[in-house]
Amino acid sequence: MTIPVEQAKWMYVTMVKIRYFEDEMEKAYGEGKSPVFNIGSGPVPGEMHLATGQEPAAVGICAHLTAEDTVTSPHRPHHHAIAKNVNLDKMAAEIFGKVTGLGKGKGGHMHLFDPAVKFSCGGIVGAGIPHAVGAALAAKMKKKDWVAVSFIGEGAANQGAFHESLNMAGLWKLPLIIVVENNDYGISVPKSASTAIESNDKRAAAYSNVAGAYVKDNDPAEMYRVSEEAVRRARNGEGPTIIEIETYRYLGHFQGDPELYREKDEVPALREKDPIVKWKTTLRNEFSVSEQEIEEMEKRAKRDVENAYRFARESEEPSLESALEDVFI
Amino acid sequence: MTTVKQRMLTGNKAMAEAIAIEMERNPNVFVLGEDVGKYGGIFGSTQGLIDRFGEQRVMDTPISETAFIGAAIGAAAEGMRPIVELMFVDFFGVCMDQIYNHMAKIPYMSGGNVKLPMVLMTAVGGGYSDAAQHSQTLYATFAHLPGMKVAAPSTPYDLKGMMASAIRDDNPVVFMFHKALQGLGWMDQLDAAVGEVPEGEYTVPLGKAKVVREGKDVTIVGLQMTVHYVLEAAAKLKEDGIDAEVIDLRSLVPLDRETIIESVKKTHRLVVVDEDYLSYGMTAEVSASVAEKALYDLEAPIRRIAVPDVPIPYNKKLEQFVLPNAGRIYDEVIQLMNE
Numbered sequence: 309m310t311i312p313v314e315q316a317k318w319m320y321v322t323m324v325k326i327r328y329f330e331d332e333m334e335k336a337y338g339e340g341k342s343p344v345f346n347i348g349s350g351p352v353p354g355e356m357h358l359a360t361g362q363e364p365a366a367v368g369i370c371a372h373l374t375a376e377d378t379v380t381s382p383h384r385p386h387h388h389a390i391a392k393n394v395n396l397d398k399m400a401a402e403i404f405g406k407v408t409g410l411g412k413g414k415g416g417h418m419h420l421f422d423p424a425v426k427f428s429c430g431g432i433v434g435a436g437i438p439h440a441v442g443a444a445l446a447a448k449m450k451k452k453d454w455v456a457v458s459f460i461g462e463g464a465a466n467q468g469a470f471h472e473s474l475n476m477a478g479l480w481k482l483p484l485i486i487v488v489e490n491n492d493y494g495i496s497v498p499k500s501a502s503t504a505i506e507s508n509d510k511r512a513a514a515y516s517n518v519a520g521a522y523v524k525d526n527d528p529a530e531m532y533r534v535s536e537e538a539v540r541r542a543r544n545g546e547g548p549t550i551i552e553i554e555t556y557r558y559l560g561h562f563q564g565d566p567e568l569y570r571e572k573d574e575v576p577a578l579r580e581k582d583p584i585v586k587w588k589t590t591l592r593n594e595f596s597v598s599e600q601e602i603e604e605m606e607k608r609a610k611r612d613v614e615n616a617y618r619f620a621r622e623s624e625e626p627s628l629e630s631a632l633e634d635v636f637i
Numbered sequence: 638m639t640t641v642k643q644r645m646l647t648g649n650k651a652m653a654e655a656i657a658i659e660m661e662r663n664p665n666v667f668v669l670g671e672d673v674g675k676y677g678g679i680f681g682s683t684q685g686l687i688d689r690f691g692e693q694r695v696m697d698t699p700i701s702e703t704a705f706i707g708a709a710i711g712a713a714a715e716g717m718r719p720i721v722e723l724m725f726v727d728f729f730g731v732c733m734d735q736i737y738n739h740m741a742k743i744p745y746m747s748g749g750n751v752k753l754p755m756v757l758m759t760a761v762g763g764g765y766s767d768a769a770q771h772s773q774t775l776y777a778t779f780a781h782l783p784g785m786k787v788a789a790p791s792t793p794y795d796l797k798g799m800m801a802s803a804i805r806d807d808n809p810v811v812f813m814f815h816k817a818l819q820g821l822g823w824m825d826q827l828d829a830a831v832g833e834v835p836e837g838e839y840t841v842p843l844g845k846a847k848v849v850r851e852g853k854d855v856t857i858v859g860l861q862m863t864v865h866y867v868l869e870a871a872a873k874l875k876e877d878g879i880d881a882e883v884i885d886l887r888s889l890v891p892l893d894r895e896t897i898i899e900s901v902k903k904t905h906r907l908v909v910v911d912e913d914y915l916s917y918g919m920t921a922e923v924s925a926s927v928a929e930k931a932l933y934d935l936e937a938p939i940r941r942i943a944v945p946d947v948p949i950p951y952n953k954k955l956e957q958f959v960l961p962n963a964g965r966i967y968d969e970v971i972q973l974m975n976e
Contacts, residue, residue, distance in 0.1 A: 378715070412748030421747035428714065428751070432738050438707020439739070445708055446715035449667065449693065456711070472704035479699065634749035635783050636808045 311532055313595045315371050317605065319528055320591055322370075323363040323584050325609035326387045329396075330360040332617055333386070333403070337563050345564050351621070352403055354416055359387035361526070361558035364583045365489045366391035368523075368531025369457060369551070372539040378426040378443035378456040380436030383418045385429035388459050394422040400616040406623035413626040414634065434460060434467030437486060441473045444482035444542075455483040455542040462552070463494030465508040474548065478515035483542035485535075486550045491557035496569035509552040517547030526555045526583045529590070556581070646834040647820025649681030651793035652758075655800035656683065656720060658838045660690055663718060666804055669696040669705055670722030679724055680760045680819045702732035706757065710740050713755040718804060723759040726775045726813065740809045741784030756803045758812040761789070762862055762912060764960060765817070765824055769948035772956070776860065776911070777918040779811050780889035786843055787889040789813040791864040793820075793832040795887060798841025806843065815861045829865040844891035848900065852882035855906040855970055858897060858923055860886045863910040869963035874970055881970065889919060894926045901927050905936040908969055910961050915943040937976040940969050 340350025370391035381388040402409025418431035440458035447454035512520030538549035674697040677684030709721035763772025803810035820830040859867040920941035
C-alpha cells in the first residue's frame with residue numbers, strides 16, 4: 309500500500325493546520341488567566357483539552373473519509389474536527405462562545421456539531437461510541453457504503469459503552485471503526501495502572517467480526533495504511549475494526565493541569581519525535597515535494613487558522629434571550 | 638349516511654397499531670430494543686410488527702441499553718426516526734447518560750442544528766407486587782431534565798394518537814406507557830385498559846391536557862393510571878353532591894398549565910394525584926404553577942396525593958398502602974370540601 313502524494317500533502321497541511329489551531333488556542337485560552345489562573349476568565353473560559361502532538365491519529369484515518377462518513381469525538385476534539393473538514397470559522401467562533409459558532413455559543417469546545425460533514429463530539433468518556441454505532445446502523449439500513457468512526461482515548465476502552473458497542477456492532481457487522489488514541493494518560497493515571505490489557509486493539513478478539521490493529525510511535529503513514537484497510541473492511545460490510553495508535557500528549561489533560569504525575573523530561577523527549585517534523589522530511593524525501601510547496605502549504609494552513617480566529621473574535625455575542633431557544637426544535 | 642366503525646382495543650394493541658401505521662408512512666421509522674421482535678415487546682407494544690416489517694426494521698438488541706439507546710441517537714442524527722424501547726423505566730440507571738446528557742442536550746448544544754427525531758418508549762407503574770426496581774413511574778425524573786418531551790397517555794385512544802404524534806415530532810419524546818393499561822393477559826384485567834380506537838391514522842397532540850369530566854366544585858388533576866382512580870372517586874363524589882372537574886394531564890412536557898389554571902379559576906379548589914414520588918414531583922410542579930398564577934382563586938389549600946417518598950414495597954398490602962387509589966382521593970376531596 310502506497311500513499312498517493314495528494315493524500316500525503318493533505319495529511320501534512322492538515323496536521324500543520326491542527327498544530328497552528330491548537331497553538332493559537334493555547335494562547336487565546338491563556339488570555340485573562342494570568343497571573344492568577346481562573347478557569348472562568350478570559351475570552352475562552354471553561355475547560356480546554358488540546359490535542360497538540362496527537363495529529364497523526366486524526367489525519368491518518370480522515371484521509372479516507374468523505375463528508376458522508378460520520379465521525380464522533382470526545383472531549384479533546386479539535387484535531388478530529390479539523391481533519392473531518394468542519395467549518396473552521398464556525399468552530400473557532402463556537403469555542404469563543406459567539407453567535408456565529410456551530411452551536412450559537414451553547415456548546416463550546418467539548419460540544420461541537422457540524423452536520424454538514426457529520427461531525428459531533430461530547431464531554432462524556434466513551435459516550436460517542438454508541439452514536440457512531442447508530443450512524444453505522446443508519447448507513448446499513450439506507451444501503452449506503454458510509455462508515456462511522458469513533459475517536460476515543462485509551463481510558464474510554466474501560467467504559468461499558470465501548471464493550472456494549474463492539475458487541476452490538478460485531479453482531480450486526482456494522483461499518484464502525486473505533487480509533488483509540490493512546491496518549492498513555494487518563495488525566496493523570498497511566499494506562500499501566502488502569503488497563504488489564506497490553507493494547508486495546510487486542511480486545512477485538514473478544515467479539516466476532518471485529519478486527520484489531522496497532523500503530524506505534526504516532527506514525528502518520530502507518531495510521532494511514534491501517535485505516536485504509538479498516539475503512540475498506542467497513543465499506544465492504546465485513547465489520548468493525550479497533551485501531552489503537554500510540555500517540556503523544558504534549559500538554560496537560562487540560563490547560564492548567566500542573567502535570568505533577570509525569571517527569572519533567574518526558575514531554576521534551578516526546579517533542580523530539582514530533583510527527584509533523586518527521587512528516588515534512590518524508591514529504592521532501594519520499595514524495596519529492598519541493599521546499600517551496602511545503603512553505604505554501606504551511607502559509608495556507610496558517611492563514612486559514614488566522615482567519616478563523618479573527619472571525620471568532622470579531623463575531624457578536626449571542627443575545628441573552630437565545631439561551632431560551634433551541635431546547636425544542 | 639356514513640357509519641363510523643368502532644373497535645375496542647387494548648392499550649398495547651393501540652400503540653402497536655400507531656407504530657405500524659407510521660412505519661408504513663415513513664421508511665425511516667424503525668424499532669429497536671430488548672424483546673421487541675418475536676416476543677412483540679414484553680408489554681406488547683410492538684406485537685405483530687416483526688411479521689409485517691421484518692427484522693431489519695424491528696430489531697431485537699443485546700441487553701445493552703447504553704449501546705442501543707446511544708445507537709438510536711446516532712441513527713436519529715442521520716435522519717432516521719428510531720423508536721427505542723427501555724423495557725422498564727426503572728432500568729434508566731444503566732443508560733441515563735445517553736438519555737439526559739446526549740438525547741436531551743444535543744439539539745440545544747448544537748444550536749438547533751442537529752435534530753433527534755426519536756421516541757424512547759418505556760413501561761411505568763406498579764400495583765402488581767413487582768417491588769422497588771420494577772414498579773416506579775419516574776415521571777418527574779425525566780420531566781425535570783430539559784430537552785425531552787414526556788408523554789404519559791391514559792387511554793388506548795390517546796396511546797395510539799400520541800404515539801403517532803411522538804413519532805412525527807422532530808424532538809426526542811419519552812413515551813411512557815403504564816403496564817396496567819396495556820391490557821396484558823397476565824395482570825389484573827382493568828376496564829380502563831380497553832377502549833374505542835378508530836382504525837387508520839389520527840394524531841393526538843403532545844402537551845395538551847384534557848378535561849375528561851367537567852365539574853364546578855373541585856379540580857382534580859391526574860396522570861395516566863391515577864386519572865382512572867380520579868374518575869372513580871369523582872363518580873362517588875357525585876353521589877354526595879360534589880361535582881368534580883377531572884383533568885388528564887396526558888403530557889408532562891410540555892405541561893399544559895393553562896388548562897389547569899383555567900379550571901381552578903372555575904372550581905377554586907385543587908387536588909393533584911400522582912403515582913410518582915411526592916417530593917419534587919409532578920404534584921409539586923402543578924401546585925406551584927397554580928400558586929403562581931391563581932393563588933387568590935383558591936378557597937382552600939391545595940392537596941396532594943402521591944407515593945410518600947418511599948421505594949415501592951413488595952408486599953401487596955404495603956404497596957396498595959403507598960399507591961394512590963380512588964378511596965384516598967375521595968377522602969381527601971371530602972375533607973377539602975369541608976374546609
